[in-house]
Amino acid sequence: MKKIFVLDTNVLLHDPKSIFAFQEHEVVIPAVVLEEIDSKKRNADEIGRNARNVSRLLDGLREYGHLHSGVPLPQGGRLKVELNHRSFLKLQEMFGEITNDNRILAVALNYHLEEQEKEHPAAVVLVSKDVLVRVKADVLGLLTEDFLSDRTAEPDELYHGCSTVKVHPSVIDEFYSFRYLAVKPLHLPYELYPNEFVILKDEMGTGKSALLKVNKEGSRMEPLYMSNDAVWGISARNAQQRMALELLLNDDIPLVTITGKAGTGKTLLALAAGLMKVEDERKYKKLLIARPVVPMGKDIGYLPGEKEEKLRPWMQPIYDNLEYLFDVKKAGDIEKILMGLGSIQVEALTYIRGRSIPGQFIIIDEAQNLSRHEVKTIVSRVGEGSKIILMGDPEQIDHPYLDAASNGLSYVVERFKQEGISGHITLEKGERSMLAQQAADLL
Structure with a gap:
């Protein structure tokens, strides 16, 4: 009816x-x-x-x-x-x-x-x-x-980027012998997506396990591309962080999405990988870091000064991580370092429309506060030879009309999960501090 x-x-x-x-x-x-x-x-x-x-x-x-x-x-x-x-x-x-x-x-x-x-x-x-x-x-x-037709999936059904598969120990032995596993012979009851991580565990209950990644064609699982060495002084503290670094440092994956609660290391890992690619390997010409200007709580209103001075309060979380990576001791030194390097640019997303951004390592923080249209505008700005990282916490949204399933970040995760040019991982364990982890879980 x-x-x-x-x-x-x-x-x-x-x-x-x-x-x-x-x-x-x-x-x-x-x-x-x-x-x-x-x-x-x-x-x-x-x-x-x-x-x-x-x-x-x-x-x-x-x-x-x-x-x-x-x-x-x-x-x-x-x-x-x-x-x-x-x-x-x-x-x-x-x-x-x-x-x-x-x-x-x-x-x-x-x-x-x-x-x-x-x-x-x-x-x-x-x-x-x-x-x-x-x-x-x-x-x-x-x-x-509620209007739900724009929701990509229910929050608890969103793609995580990692699956745990219990197999016979001989399958794990086969992987270590041949350094790959075909996906089809495993007869899994669900689909594995390109660049998805897989943790193989022994179904017999022993401690035997293996960490693999599906190739971009989705046909077989292979060893991780990168070693677990420190990246700009930052080492992975858990399996999900190692997976994140694998995606961040792989030049064949131009679109990376990372989700996770506060304190899981999203921004720090992305910045460390970006600095390595731009400053050490010279793979990209510039490191561009941006985030949407969306206040938590009451807006602080107009701010005095030039553009850089106005943006500083909004960009402070980025500067905090950069100060940690550069081991800055005095206040104000980070600006001198960034000015001296000239290859690191921090700005608001307001200024990205209409641009074409080739040959850059682009980090978009707090992407959960972007709408589907905004995230399309941003990703479509990416030029030849660039890599873009979208990251955020879908549970911490300050936009009045978005939620965990309808925001731009979740939209990209779900729409690109079948594409070989993208990779996603959800960080689950907080590494900021024990208090931060407890706050994320209990509050």
Whole structure:
């Protein structure tokens, strides 16, 4: 049976193409949503860009009829801009204040009450990414959903980049004898992806094991490419960190994604690998480090000074790791070192649009705060001979419309897991300190 989906403003601002995601059902956009979108269209950020895209999409749909009467959608449904269901009388007893959220709720409620009078009523569903709006809708007896069509996978189903396989000890012996194992003869009940790491363990319960990596064709497992030597004074402290360094130092893998909780060593490992490739091996011309400017908590507002001075508070975590790697003793010395080298650039992602970046080792920190569009913009900037590392913690998101499964980092991990040009690993064990690990686990 067909349903009626009433869309909240945040759904359209999160994904302008969401109006095409409801198949044969009817999509309703309350008039107040258009007002809110109009107020955002002059913003210079992604919200403003999405608002302008929504405006263009709706304008294009006007060619097929009057929006207030309803126009057909490509998937078989209909889109309608609602003007006649804004009566607030039904909500006044519960929610007296006439806010934009309550006006959207009023549209959904009036549609619901109207449908209940029919012989075969259609289900009315309010779609919103605002948790409190969904709670209010539930109080009113309305069906409500989050917009989930942009989610790559459930958080606990996201690709980890490493599998543990229990095998007969003779299989492990075969690997050590021939230095490779074909994937097909193992008859695994699940697929192994290119550049995925595999830990073989003896199914008989002995301590025999082996660490391997699937080749880029996904046909066989091979030994790790790199040794476990220190990289700029940093050595892997656990198996996942060794896997991360394997991906970071392999020039045949131009896209690397690393996820993990705070303190697992993501930034430090990436910086150490980048310095080795740029300063020691001269494989890349420059080390470019960037992160999105998204505040945790209340925004600190405008900052004084030139661009470098404005960026310093946002980039401080990067400088902290660089000071550790360069063993800086005095405050301010790291700027002199970076200025002297000239091959290390730290900047905000704001300045990356429109650039082409060839021959560089690019590190994007806090990538979980990027949307799918933003991460596409960044990865598509990568020029010939460059390597890009996207890293972050999908559980620590400060963006209002993203979550662990819909953010840009998780999107790249899932979409590229079958590609031989990319590799991924999830770091699980914290190495910052015992306190940091306990905080990540308990808090």
